[in-house]
Amino acid sequence: MLTHNHEAVRQLTVCNSCRYCEGYCNAFKALTRYRSFDKPTVSHLANLCHNCRGCYYACQYTEPHEFAINIPALLADIRAQNWEQHIKPSGISKLFQAKLWPYLLMTVVFMVLFSFGAGVSWVSSEPFYSSISHSALVAIFLPLFLLPWIALLFGIRGYWKSVGGSRVAVSDIRNALGSAATMKNLSGGQGQGCNYEAAERYTHLRRWAHHATMYGFLMCFASTSVATIYHYIFSLPAPYALFSLPKLLGVVGGILLSCGTAALAVLKWKADTKLGSANRTNGEYAFVGLLFAVSTTGLLLYWASGTSFAAAWLIIHLSLIATFFISIPYSKMVHSLFRLAALCREAQIQRLASAG
Amino acid sequence: MSELLAAPEADLTLITPGEGELVADIIVVGGGNAALCAAITAAETGASVVLLERAPREYRGGNSRHTRNFRCAHAAPLGVLSGEYSEDEFYNDLLLVTKGNTDEALAKQVIANAPDCYEWMIRQGVLFQPSLSGTLSLSRTNAFFLGGGKALVNAYFQRCNDLGVKIMYEATALDIHIDNGRCDGVLVNHDGQQHYMRAKSVVIASGGFESNKQWLQEAWGDAAKNFLIRGTPYNRGEVLKRLLAHGADSIGDPTQCHAVAIDGRAPEYDGGIVTRLDCVPFSVVLNNKGERFYDEGEDVWPKRYAIWGRLVAKQPDQIAFAIIDEKSSKLFMPSVFPAIRCDTLAELIEQLGLPTDTTLASINEFNRACTDGEFQATELDGLATQGLTPAKTNWARPIDQPPYYGYSLKPGVTFTYLGVNVDNTARVTFDGVTADNLWAAGEIIAGNILGEGYLAGFGMTIGTAFGRIAGSEAAKYVNA
Ligand SMILES: Cc1cc2nc3c(=O)[nH]c(=O)nc-3n(C[C@H](O)[C@H](O)[C@H](O)COP(=O)(O)OP(=O)(O)OC[C@H]3O[C@@H](n4cnc5c(N)ncnc54)[C@H](O)[C@@H]3O)c2cc1C
Ligand code: SF4
Ligand code: SF4
Numbered sequence: 001m002l003t004h005n006h007e008a009v010r011q012l013t014v015c016n017s018c019r020y021c022e023g024y025c026n027a028f029k030a031l032t033r034y035r036s037f038d039k040p041t042v043s044h045l046a047n048l049c050h051n052c053r054g055c056y057y058a059c060q061y062t063e064p065h066e067f068a069i070n071i072p073a074l075l076a077d078i079r080a081q082n083w084e085q086h087i088k089p090s091g092i093s094k095l096f097q098a099k100l101w102p103y104l105l106m107t108v109v110f111m112v113l114f115s116f117g118a119g120v121s122w123v124s125s126e127p128f129y130s131s132i133s134h135s136a137l138v139a140i141f142l143p144l145f146l147l148p149w150i151a152l153l154f155g156i157r158g159y160w161k162s163v164g165g166s167r168v169a170v171s172d173i174r175n176a177l178g179s180a181a182t183m184k185n186l187s188g189g190q191g192q193g194c195n196y197e198a199a200e201r202y203t204h205l206r207r208w209a210h211h212a213t214m215y216g217f218l219m220c221f222a223s224t225s226v227a228t229i230y231h232y233i234f235s236l237p238a239p240y241a242l243f244s245l246p247k248l249l250g251v252v253g254g255i256l257l258s259c260g261t262a263a264l265a266v267l268k269w270k271a272d273t274k275l276g277s278a279n280r281t282n283g284e285y286a287f288v289g290l291l292f293a294v295s296t297t298g299l300l301l302y303w304a305s306g307t308s309f310a311a312a313w314l315i316i317h318l319s320l321i322a323t324f325f326i327s328i329p330y331s332k333m334v335h336s337l338f339r340l341a342a343l344c345r346e347a348q349i350q351r352l353a354s355a356g
Numbered sequence: 357m358s359e360l361l362a363a364p365e366a367d368l369t370l371i372t373p374g375e376g377e378l379v380a381d382i383i384v385v386g387g388g389n390a391a392l393c394a395a396i397t398a399a400e401t402g403a404s405v406v407l408l409e410r411a412p413r414e415y416r417g418g419n420s421r422h423t424r425n426f427r428c429a430h431a432a433p434l435g436v437l438s439g440e441y442s443e444d445e446f447y448n449d450l451l452l453v454t455k456g457n458t459d460e461a462l463a464k465q466v467i468a469n470a471p472d473c474y475e476w477m478i479r480q481g482v483l484f485q486p487s488l489s490g491t492l493s494l495s496r497t498n499a500f501f502l503g504g505g506k507a508l509v510n511a512y513f514q515r516c517n518d519l520g521v522k523i524m525y526e527a528t529a530l531d532i533h534i535d536n537g538r539c540d541g542v543l544v545n546h547d548g549q550q551h552y553m554r555a556k557s558v559v560i561a562s563g564g565f566e567s568n569k570q571w572l573q574e575a576w577g578d579a580a581k582n583f584l585i586r587g588t589p590y591n592r593g594e595v596l597k598r599l600l601a602h603g604a605d606s607i608g609d610p611t612q613c614h615a616v617a618i619d620g621r622a623p624e625y626d627g628g629i630v631t632r633l634d635c636v637p638f639s640v641v642l643n644n645k646g647e648r649f650y651d652e653g654e655d656v657w658p659k660r661y662a663i664w665g666r667l668v669a670k671q672p673d674q675i676a677f678a679i680i681d682e683k684s685s686k687l688f689m690p691s692v693f694p695a696i697r698c699d700t701l702a703e704l705i706e707q708l709g710l711p712t713d714t715t716l717a718s719i720n721e722f723n724r725a726c727t728d729g730e731f732q733a734t735e736l737d738g739l740a741t742q743g744l745t746p747a748k749t750n751w752a753r754p755i756d757q758p759p760y761y762g763y764s765l766k767p768g769v770t771f772t773y774l775g776v777n778v779d780n781t782a783r784v785t786f787d788g789v790t791a792d793n794l795w796a797a798g799e800i801i802a803g804n805i806l807g808e809g810y811l812a813g814f815g816m817t818i819g820t821a822f823g824r825i826a827g828s829e830a831a832k833y834v835n836a
């Protein structure tokens with residue numbers, strides 16, 4: 001249902017006879033392999049694109065030229081349509097990709113649930129976990145954690161099939177993770193950075209902001225996982241000391257995540273919306289905003305504990321986390337997995353080609 | 357479009373030599389590669405510079421925004437350039453394409469300057485990339501710009517901004533005042549008004565006149581109306597015309613332009629690189645009477661594409677049609693507009709609007725003249741027709757495997773050869789005498805070096821080398 005397919009073919013055909021942007025990213029390198037662009041190919045290229053915008057500012061055919069080339073916007077739209085199409089139910093995906101209010105609404109609903117349902121008082125200086133019992137937390141979060149992952153797994157599988165992916169080799173995954181870990185393609189191709197927020201100038205800000213966000217997120221995730229292991233395997237329940245592994249990971253990760261998402265939001269605000277997926281800007285802000293709120297309220301929890309805000313903070317924080325987990329497959333968070341899939345597929349195509 | 361772009365009649369009464377304030381130390385006319393190189397070089401010395409660009413900001417950069425590489429000599433691998441490309445080999449390549457029609461001293465000056473240009477460009481923020489796919493043959497001689505010429509132009513405009521160059525868009529130079537070898541100022545149309553702007557030095561880098569169809573018609577007659585212009589619509593040669601009227605020495609054949617055969621559906625202006633069609637060597641090419649007129653397989657396409665512009669320009673209505681069949685359809689770079697595709701030749705001929713009988717007869721005659729032999733797409737395979745005039749001397753395979761594909765071809769003008777003469781400091785000469793403070797660079801002087809023919813990537817080398825010379829000489833004059 002890619003309404004853009006005709007337009008995609010038109011624009012990509014111009015690029016394919018031009019190829020001036022080949023050195024910017026692997027989407028362009030992949031493009032030159034094709035002579036025509038069917039839907040799977042277009043989707044594959046779209047999910048390889050990072051929206052660095054190098055190919056827009058370098059293009060001699062952008063509007064007002066009649067060829068009206070705008071590859072970053074075109075591919076951003078197609079990417080989002082891919083997510084919406086494959087992550088079911090599509091209606092929910094569309095809502096969360098485009099709008100801000102579903103996130104707000106969900107957070108508020110959780111706040112109400114936590115305070116009334118779990119019977120937690122907003123004004124309390126009780127220490128961290130005594131506000132809400134650990135088993136209550138698990139009972140609420142486990143399904144929240146699992147259901148989205150099911151939607152996500154099916155979605156990625158659907159995408160993988162739609163682009164014609166075959167059995168994955170370990171080297172494909174290693175390759176893909178390598179590119180993702182360094183955000184190789186955000187280097188701009190020649191290490192000059194990208195044009196995301198600074199129009200014709202190249203900067204490294206977005207790459208750094210994205211790195212901070214990604215690694216911050218992974219550290220927070222690791223912190224939670226370590227804490228879970230401590231809790232169940234070593235019977236060491238929270239709270240933890242500052243120099244414990246869960247707390248170190250959590251604090252450093254939280255700071256990185258807060259700073260990274262704040263920077264991403266500022267960069268997005270500076271950047272030209274015409275070069276992104278125009279109708280989904282609010283959803284994108286909501287997503288970085290949510291990540292920022294999750295990590296910042298999490299960090300402030302350390303300071304709030306012992307004060308009379310402790311319980312209120314905890315409710316807000318947990319509501320945000322719950323919102324985040326439920327929205328994972330429906331928010332822009334999915335870009336990471338689709339991107340990984342695309343990188344895997346690209347590694348696979350190249351491996352199969354070199355194998356003859 | 358061309359009428360819309362015509363500059364207003366110059367109001368010569370506004371030219372008041374010696375009177376009025378100086379707008380800057382140096383005025384640079386143009387906003388392409390040569391102008392930007394001159395402006396940056398001059399501004400780096402501390403001189404104040406005003407740059408006049410006729411185009412609006414979104415179309416800034418002249419033909420330079422359509423380029424992809426520049427040719428550069430190097431003794432050892434240099435950046436993205438592989439192997440060695442000696443100055444002698446470079447010069448020999450130039451002699452081959454120009455058949456000796458070049459100013460040896462100026463040509464060698466540019467060639468020797470090229471490696472320096474490469475380093476300088478990087479310092480200004482230009483980025484290079486490895487040779488584009490499909491152009492590996494150029495990886496030794498030509499350095500490709502990352503993102504192409506528009507990215508290069510962007511980098512230079514930023515550098516100009518950083519250096520405090522005052523950039524005026526939609527500012528058209530209409531005339532200059534020159535008296536006794538001294539240039540006093542420039543008459544400029546800007547914001548719907550004409551202004552006389554004075555400066556101590558003036559650099560002219562306003563390109564050729566290829567977008568001025570009236571002027572092209574002077575040499576080509578009505579045929580020029582059907583020409584497509586591959587680059588900017590803003591290079592209309594106002595300043596060149598006035599310079600020649602003021603007695604500047606001209607150089608280059610006024611009746612010649614560099615034209616290639618491009619897709620007939622390309623826009624009238626600014627179609628750029630993507631409108632090229634590389635199918636000719638594998639095609640049968642017919643005019644609109646359905647007749648063949650030239651050996652399509654004379655040589656590999658990069659060596660022949662430049663003559664096809666003129667060949668098509670000489671056909672009725674300046675149009676031709678290339679027809680191929682399925683077996684050749686993937687042998688060349690993909691084209692920007694999809695080919696017209698039909699299951700039978702008769703249908704294709706009808707869709708192309710060609711006369712059925714003569715066209716079919718031409719193709720049948722061609723098919724019958726094809727001989728058996730081994731086909732080699734990437735080299736001269738000697739697979740020639742027998743007893744056909746004109747013959748097709750390579751890659752001659754019958755057009756007989758459906759579906760069939762057709763493209764229309766029209767002449768696409770790249771640049772004009774007429775320009776002004778300069779000395780080795782880029783100063784314009786008038787009657788053999790060098791002007792004190794008037795410089796020229798880029799396409800407007802390229803005729804000194806590229807008297808005829810074309811060497812891929814050399815336009816940008818000439819513009820960079822001479823733009824920098826003009827800028828530094830103009831600054832030297834001001835700062836003295
Ligand atoms: C499609 C295409 C591809 C090409 N590819 C290559 C390539 O890969 N490598 C290469 O070396 N060469 C290439 N060329 C040739 C190359 O473009 C020229 O040699 C080169 O750009 C000339 O630079 P220039 O600065 O002299 O002129 P331009 O870049 O054309 O700049 C002229 C400038 O002057 C301005 N101007 C014109 N009249 C006035 C006026 N009256 N007042 C004020 N401003 C004025 C114009 O708006 C423009 O900004 C290509 C040309 C075309 C058309
Ligand atoms: S974005 Fe523009 S300059 Fe880049 S390859 Fe496509 S058409 Fe060419
Ligand atoms: S926006 Fe950047 S990553 Fe996307 S296609 Fe263009 S150059 Fe590649």
